[in-house]
Amino acid sequence: MKKRLAYLFLALTLVVLALYLFRYKRALVIESKIPITATEVVQIDLRQIEHHLLVDALKNPFKYISFETKKKEDHASFKKAIVIPRNILFFTNDSNFKSAWFSSFFKLKDRTELENYLLQQGFKTLTDEALELFGKGNIVVAISSENVLIAYKKQSHAPVNAVIQSIFNETEFYKKDVDLLKPILNSKSDITYVSSKDAFLEADFKNGLFEIKGKLHSNLFLADSYVPYSEGALAFLSTKINRNHAIFKSLLTNKNKTKFREFTKLSMDSIVNHWNGHLLFNLKAINKEIDTIVTYEYDDDFNKIEKKSVQENNVPHTAIALGSDAKLFEYFYTNNAIQVVENDTLFTAMPLYKMYAQKQKKSLTIFTQKLFDSSMLKAEKYKLNAHMDINRYLENPLEFSLIPVKNNYLQLLGRTSAKLTTNDELLIQVWLKESNRNFLGQFIKP
Numbered sequence: 001m002k003k004r005l006a007y008l009f010l011a012l013t014l015v016v017l018a019l020y021l022f023r024y025k026r027a028l029v030i031e032s033k034i035p036i037t038a039t040e041v042v043q044i045d046l047r048q049i050e051h052h053l054l055v056d057a058l059k060n061p062f063k064y065i066s067f068e069t070k071k072k073e074d075h076a077s078f079k080k081a082i083v084i085p086r087n088i089l090f091f092t093n094d095s096n097f098k099s100a101w102f103s104s105f106f107k108l109k110d111r112t113e114l115e116n117y118l119l120q121q122g123f124k125t126l127t128d129e130a131l132e133l134f135g136k137g138n139i140v141v142a143i144s145s146e147n148v149l150i151a152y153k154k155q156s157h158a159p160v161n162a163v164i165q166s167i168f169n170e171t172e173f174y175k176k177d178v179d180l181l182k183p184i185l186n187s188k189s190d191i192t193y194v195s196s197k198d199a200f201l202e203a204d205f206k207n208g209l210f211e212i213k214g215k216l217h218s219n220l221f222l223a224d225s226y227v228p229y230s231e232g233a234l235a236f237l238s239t240k241i242n243r244n245h246a247i248f249k250s251l252l253t254n255k256n257k258t259k260f261r262e263f264t265k266l267s268m269d270s271i272v273n274h275w276n277g278h279l280l281f282n283l284k285a286i287n288k289e290i291d292t293i294v295t296y297e298y299d300d301d302f303n304k305i306e307k308k309s310v311q312e313n314n315v316p317h318t319a320i321a322l323g324s325d326a327k328l329f330e331y332f333y334t335n336n337a338i339q340v341v342e343n344d345t346l347f348t349a350m351p352l353y354k355m356y357a358q359k360q361k362k363s364l365t366i367f368t369q370k371l372f373d374s375s376m377l378k379a380e381k382y383k384l385n386a387h388m389d390i391n392r393y394l395e396n397p398l399e400f401s402l403i404p405v406k407n408n409y410l411q412l413l414g415r416t417s418a419k420l421t422t423n424d425e426l427l428i429q430v431w432l433k434e435s436n437r438n439f440l441g442q443f444i445k446p
Contacts, residue, residue, distance in 0.1 A: 028087050030181050032173040033104040038091035039196040042101070043184045045087045049440065052190070052205055056441030063445040081114035082148055083107040090152070099158040100140075102167055106148040114143065128161050131168075144168045201426065208414075208435030208442075212428040216420065220245045221383040222277065223422040235283040235388040240323065243277050264349045266337055274331055278323020278363060285317045286396050314398050315353055319367040321360070329359045344370070352400050384420040391415060391433060412442055 034041055057064045089104040091097065108114065118134040118141055119125075126133035132143040140151040142164045149167060151160050174181055184192045189202035193214075201214035222240040241248055252268065260268045293309045322328060332338040337349035338357045347357040347366045358365045390413040404410060414431040432442055 028185060029085065030087075030089060030174075030184060031176040033089050034091050034174045034181070035097075035167065035170045036172045036174055037093055037096060038174070039093040039180075040091065040199075041180065041184065041194050042090040043087055043187075043192045044089075045190050045192075046084065047086050048190050049205065052438045053441055053444065056438040056445075060437060060441070060445075063441075076113050076117035076120055078114070078117050081108070081110050081117055083109055096163060096166070099155070099163060100151045100153040100160050102164070103150040106150075108143065108146045108148050111143065114141075114148065126161075130165055131161065133161065133164075140164070142168070199424075205438055205440040207438055208432045210430045210439045212426065214426060215424050216426040217424050218420075220247055221420055223381065223383050224278070233282055233284050233387065233389075234286065234393050235281065237279065237281040237386045239279055239384040239386075241277045241279060243272060243275075264337070266332075266335055266349055270331055271328070274324055274328040276323040278321070280319070280321035280363075282320075283316055283318045286314050286393070286398060287317055288396075289313050289315045314396060316368055316398060319365060321363045321365045323363050325362070326359060328364050329357070332357070332364070382419065382421050383424075384418060386419070387415070387417040389415045408446065409443060412446060 028043065028045065030043065083106065085104075085106065088106075090101045091104075092101045115132075115134075118136075121136070123134040123136040123139075123141065126135045126140070134141045138153040138156050140153065140160055142149045142151065145168075147168065149164060151164060153160055176185060180194060180196060183194050183200050187202055189204050191203035193199065193201040193203075195217075197217050199215055199217050201212055201216060203210070203212045219242050222242050224240045243249075252272065257268045260266070289312070291311045291313060293311055295307050295309070297305050297307060299305055329338065332347070332349070337347065339346055339348050345357050347355040353368055355366050355368055356370060358367070390410065394411065412432050412434075414433045416428075416430045418426075418428045420426050430439075432439060434442060
């Protein structure tokens with residue numbers, strides 16, 4: 001009897017192991033998936049990401065188990081509509097595919113189920129004679145025969161219908177042994193990016209950490225001497241932006257220019273023309289300051305009575321440096337954005353806090369402490385350096401904050417950093433407060 005149980009246990013173990021290896025240890029599928037004109041490819045290893053979540057669920061079962069009884073609703077399912085592949089690929093280039101990122105094909109299981117699912121998710125039916133298309137924002141889902149394709153448009157108004165039709169009719173695809181795809185096959189990462197310009201990035205969901213690393217050849221950020229990361233700073237950014245880059249130019253829309261002028265009474269174009277791209281932002285700390293507010297009231301006999309109240313404010317200890325010759329300072333001064341008040345040179349364009357201005361040899365520096373710390377401006381060679389201690393910031397945030405401090409997902413974050421060296425080596429890291437659980441698992445099941 002004991003022998004039979006032992007054999008049964010061994011057999012079950014072998015079956016489970018075989019199923020595990022079959023599902024999670026099979027090679028990536030990239031053969032005949034990408035048209036030969038593609039020059040950039042992103043590969044997402046769906047099985048490996050699923051494995052991360054499986055391990056997280058086994059270690060933290062109560063995060064995934066709900067004891068609430070919910071009324072079962074009749075919703076269409078994406079899983080029932082298509083065959084979920086081992087991995088999915090997205091591709092683009094600078095010519096015929098330049099308008100969007102296009103996916104490799106999903107196999108269709110149930111057309112009606114997919115149509116219902118997309119409509120339930122807020123997609124709208126798009127008009128096209130040859131294809132069945134659904135759109136929502138920048139995302140387009142196309143159905144042709146037994147195949148489904150997803151496109152993510154780089155611009156919401158970009159036309160993609162004809163390109164999608166050409167992909168469905170494509171007959172020439174990359175073989176898996178081509179140079180462009182070899183880094184993907186050799187990678188063990190959750191997400192991989194390759195390009196014909198020798199760029200190669202890997203992204204991984206680890207315990208308490210999301211990390212992107214590799215080589216990225218981009219002239220958005222220029223190699224020069226910058227300020228190194230200031231130890232202990234709450235937030236830090238130092239770089240030189242290429243003002244002629246398409247991404248930067250895309251931010252200079254008429255809508256953004258109008259909003260900027262309404263808020264600051266200044267011209268965005270004039271500032272950009274006088275700025276050489278150098279940017280330093282250093283938030284060293286947020287200090288609590290107590291202000292005494294004096295008001296006056298009158299009693300029934302019209303006697304003036306002084307009343308004092310105390311107001312506590314969070315004030316940043318920060319410095320911002322913009323690379324420029326004297327012309328940027330002169331533009332601000334001419335337009336009353338810099339004023340001399342009681343022998344202090346103040347930056348008054350954004351009067352949220354009292355800010356001082358100082359004209360350096362190669363920059364304009366704006367800071368909140370009257371005694372400016374010039375050690376903030378030491379030089380080091382790289383393209384981009386950024387850091388933010390989100391956890392510390394949320395403990396004592398500014399009243400006027402661009403960050404939604406009450407966001408539940410933001411509360412999970414600890415700190416983040418990004419650095420791009422002069423050799424185009426990129427490292428981006430996002431740490432969570434809890435380091436014992438998988439990064440993605442914490443966002444799906446906090």
